[in-house]
Amino acid sequence: MSDSAVRVAVRVRPFNQREKGLDAVCCIAMAGPTTTINDVDGGTGEGTFTFDYSFWSHDGFSVNDEGLLTPEDGNSPYADQKKIFDCLGVEVPNNAWTGYHCCLFAYGQTGAGKSYSMVGFGPNKGIIPTTCEDIFRRIGENHDPAKHFEVTIGMLEIYNEKIQDLLIHPNQRTKGGLEVRESKQLGIYVQDLTKRAVNSYEAIEDLVDEGMANRTIASTHMNATSSRANTVLIIELTQVTTYAGKEGRKPSVITLVDPAGSEKDEQINKSMSALRNVISALADKASGKLKKGQLIPYRDSKLTRLLQNALGGSSKTIMICAVSPASSNYEETLSTLQCADRAKKIKNHAEIDEDPTEKLFNLLKKENERLKALLGGQGVATGGGPNGGGGSDVSETERMRIVEDHKKEIAAIEKALEEEEAAKQAAERAKKAARDEGLRRFRQEMDRIRALIQTLESQVAGNDASLTVGDLSVAEGHTRRGGDCLKEAVNYLSNKHTTHAGGGVR
Numbered sequence: 001m002s003d004s005a006v007r008v009a010v011r012v013r014p015f016n017q018r019e020k021g022l023d024a025v026c027c028i029a030m031a032g033p034t035t036t037i038n039d040v041d042g043g044t045g046e047g048t049f050t051f052d053y054s055f056w057s058h059d060g061f062s063v064n065d066e067g068l069l070t071p072e073d074g075n076s077p078y079a080d081q082k083k084i085f086d087c088l089g090v091e092v093p094n095n096a097w098t099g100y101h102c103c104l105f106a107y108g109q110t111g112a113g114k115s116y117s118m119v120g121f122g123p124n125k126g127i128i129p130t131t132c133e134d135i136f137r138r139i140g141e142n143h144d145p146a147k148h149f150e151v152t153i154g155m156l157e158i159y160n161e162k163i164q165d166l167l168i169h170p171n172q173r174t175k176g177g178l179e180v181r182e183s184k185q186l187g188i189y190v191q192d193l194t195k196r197a198v199n200s201y202e203a204i205e206d207l208v209d210e211g212m213a214n215r216t217i218a219s220t221h222m223n224a225t226s227s228r229a230n231t232v233l234i235i236e237l238t239q240v241t242t243y244a245g246k247e248g249r250k251p252s253v254i255t256l257v258d259p260a261g262s263e264k265d266e267q268i269n270k271s272m273s274a275l276r277n278v279i280s281a282l283a284d285k286a287s288g289k290l291k292k293g294q295l296i297p298y299r300d301s302k303l304t305r306l307l308q309n310a311l312g313g314s315s316k317t318i319m320i321c322a323v324s325p326a327s328s329n330y331e332e333t334l335s336t337l338q339c340a341d342r343a344k345k346i347k348n349h350a351e352i353d354e355d356p357t358e359k360l361f362n363l364l365k366k367e368n369e370r371l372k373a374l375l376g377g378q379g380v381a382t383g384g385g386p387n388g389g390g391g392s393d394v395s396e397t398e399r400m401r402i403v404e405d406h407k408k409e410i411a412a413i414e415k416a417l418e419e420e421e422a423a424k425q426a427a428e429r430a431k432k433a434a435r436d437e438g439l440r441r442f443r444q445e446m447d448r449i450r451a452l453i454q455t456l457e458s459q460v461a462g463n464d465a466s467l468t469v470g471d472l473s474v475a476e477g478h479t480r481r482g483g484d485c486l487k488e489a490v491n492y493l494s495n496k497h498t499t500h501a502g503g504g505v506r
């Protein structure tokens, strides 16, 4: 487990047509990772904030025939989509490959540029498509025959506090939406969300197109294609390694969130303010200011519940805040910067969710690499004269010692693997023994009940016969014995019931 702060970046966009038409004034300045907001209209004043990155995408760009935006020259500070991915987005596949669960979400006022950074427009591909491309580029570069990868995609939107599966056509969805659940094994997850296996970037692209077509979209005042729902893409990447006939699995869940624009929509405002409240509470917690007994309000919205692992949990998390450059949006922009500033304080406890076989395999691999490095890339051959085949300056004695050490470590790893297998088998045996014992007791009980029923039946038959011949005293005897038998059966069953209800095992 490693403590890791949420990584926070801010990006400022160009003026839009509306702002240009109003002769907007830019109130944002950036220098390195620092963002300053100036109140040019004379109000609350200026504020300076330092983040992991401050990306200047306001001006200094040129647009080619296809509409691709790039810095206009070598001195331009303009951060294009490539720079955003190379600096920030790439941390997502990097962390996923290490085995961490990761989350990247955008934040900001409607029309500030969240979707532009996350999804992109035309040839200006955003973080989501570039991450997907990067995942399959890395998979394609794997030449280890012992390793293969499994990738699945899920896509959802949160609209009016309902989670909808975007890989299912709106007409075929269950009413009421899906639920966020939590389990020890799976952490936070969306129950029954469709997961589709994919084996290429194109396959993801097709699914994302399908999902996008199923979204709830409307336009807002600032942005003609504003999304009216929080859109979430969930990529599950599992690295599967086969070693000594066993499979080791290293899973990573990547959650990419493009939140909805908030203008004039009560429900969306609610989920954004829930997100702000969670961020504030976590920042207070990190600085010891959270009141005793005060809970982090994850349950106040579906979005915050879904992001529970990303904020204050075990995932590696990145927040990209989009801001408008226009002074007319000063208040909203200041509020975004303040929220981003609080998010910097959040501490996560990132964990790798690796199974023991994978752990052992990785140890073995590391050991091999260490050995290769020690031998100057010469492998472990022991022949070839005093310096072991030329090129390496490791002495023969040292070489032998390293090889012996190496053998010992491999033996230790194999022993640990055998022990793990033996423990697994012992656990299986114990489970089977408990099952067999349960079955034996059940049969015993059934035999007992059957015997009681048989006795009861024979008493009833005897009773009938006696009554037919009018022998009342014999019938009375049968009735008494039948009654005793019935009582015994009732006692026996009610005892069993009480014992089971009390959690006892018989």
Ligand SMILES: Nc1ncnc2c1ncn2[C@@H]1O[C@H](COP(=O)(O)OP(=O)(O)OP(=O)(O)O)[C@@H](O)[C@H]1O
Residues within 6 Å of the ligand: 012, 013, 014, 016, 057, 069, 108, 109, 110, 111, 112, 113, 114, 115, 116, 117, 121, 220, 223, 225, 226, 227, 228, 259, 260, 261, 262, 322
């Ligand atoms: N970095 C950028 N460079 C160039 N244009 C940008 C940039 N960021 C945003 N834009 C443009 O600004 C407009 C609004 O951006 P976008 O749709 O990404 O905002 P949003 O925050 O996702 O809005 P909403 O929350 O309403 O969905 C779009 O036309 C987009 O092309």
